[in-house]
Amino acid sequence: MKLTTKLIAGLALALGLSACASSNHSTVATTRNAADLTPVVTPELTIRSAEWALADVRVRVPGDLKVSEANRYYPIADIVWREDPFGDRHAQVAQIMDDGLTQGLSHLTGERPVYFDITVSRFHSLTEKARYSVGGVHNIVYTLTVVDAATGVALHGPIEMKTALKAFGGDQAFAAERRGETQKVRIRSHLASIMRQAFNGGKEMRVVAKAAVAPQDAYTGITQ
Numbered sequence: 001m002k003l004t005t006k007l008i009a010g011l012a013l014a015l016g017l018s019a020c021a022s023s024n025h026s027t028v029a030t031t032r033n034a035a036d037l038t039p040v041v042t043p044e045l046t047i048r049s050a051e052w053a054l055a056d057v058r059v060r061v062p063g064d065l066k067v068s069e070a071n072r073y074y075p076i077a078d079i080v081w082r083e084d085p086f087g088d089r090h091a092q093v094a095q096i097m098d099d100g101l102t103q104g105l106s107h108l109t110g111e112r113p114v115y116f117d118i119t120v121s122r123f124h125s126l127t128e129k130a131r132y133s134v135g136g137v138h139n140i141v142y143t144l145t146v147v148d149a150a151t152g153v154a155l156h157g158p159i160e161m162k163t164a165l166k167a168f169g170g171d172q173a174f175a176a177e178r179r180g181e182t183q184k185v186r187i188r189s190h191l192a193s194i195m196r197q198a199f200n201g202g203k204e205m206r207v208v209a210k211a212a213v214a215p216q217d218a219y220t221g222i223t224q
Contacts, residue, residue, distance in 0.1 A: 041198035045156055050201030055113040055149040057102045061090040061120045073130050080124045082131070083183045093123045097142070100188035104195025113149035118142050119158070125183055126167050135169025138187055165190045 061079075067089045068077030084092045097120060105116060122141035130136050145157035165186060168176050176186070 041159070043202070046198065046200060047202035048156075049108060049110075049199035050203075051110040051112050052108045052114045052146070052199075053110050053112060054102070054105045054108040055115050057098055057105065057116045057118060059094045059098045059101070059118045059120065061094045061097075061123075063090060065090065065121070071127050071129050073127065073134070074136075075127060077124075078122055080127060082125065082128060093120060096184060096187060097123075097140075097191065100191030101195055103188065104192030105199060107196065108199065108201075110201075114155065115147040115149050117145040117147055117157075125187070126169070130167070131169060131173055131183075133169055135173065136167045138165040138167045138183070138190070140164070140187070140191070161194075163190065163194060 065078035067079045068075035069082075069086070070077075079089050079093055081089050081093055081096075097118060101116065101118060108114075120140070120142045122139060124137075124139040126136055126138070140163045141160065143158040143160050145159075146155045147153065148155055167173075167183065176182075
């Protein structure tokens with residue numbers, strides 16, 4: 001009986017360690033393989049963006065998206081966001097998306113005013129437990145539609161945009177905050193970088209984010 005108990009305990013411990021290792025490996029793999037993902041914003045669309053002038057970014061975060069306030073490593077929910085005070089997470093996410101995407105599209109000054117209509121389906125940042133320990137990935141999924149501001153006709157889309165950015169944990173997170181690189185700052189800069197690269201009128205653009213983000217930590221992939 002004692003041997004059986006020890007065996008069960010040993011197996012439980014091994015499985016627990018295996019799960020942690022698997023989780024950590026998944027996070028690392030997501031970050032390392034980011035550059036291998038294929039953009040859905042085609043070169044043709046990138047060139048067409050030279051004609052556009054940004055009229056507005058209109059962000060919608062549907063009310064039926066599930067929010068989690070559970071302090072777990074990985075809550076099952078559509079929205080996980082903790083850096084703002086407890087409140088309307090849908091509105092907080094909408095503001096972050098609006099700020100980041102607007103910043104990244106403000107260079108569009110062509111002849112045709114357009115709206116960028118955004119519908120968020122996932123905004124997964126870190127819980128307190130993950131932030132103060134292992135870190136993870138800021139994972140955001142949204143659809144994007146380019147709309148003629150004068151006629152309301154969709155010029156392109158909707159296309160699904162999937163982005164991920166390495167999320168700092170533990171001492172790395174505290175060091176980043178001391179430099180002013182909060183989670184919100186890094187996410188906004190990441191979104192802005194994606195938009196600048198995807199809709200640059202076909203020009204070669206060297207993206208310089210306002211928040212210092214080490215190249216090995218940044219993920220600028222966009223996938224279907």
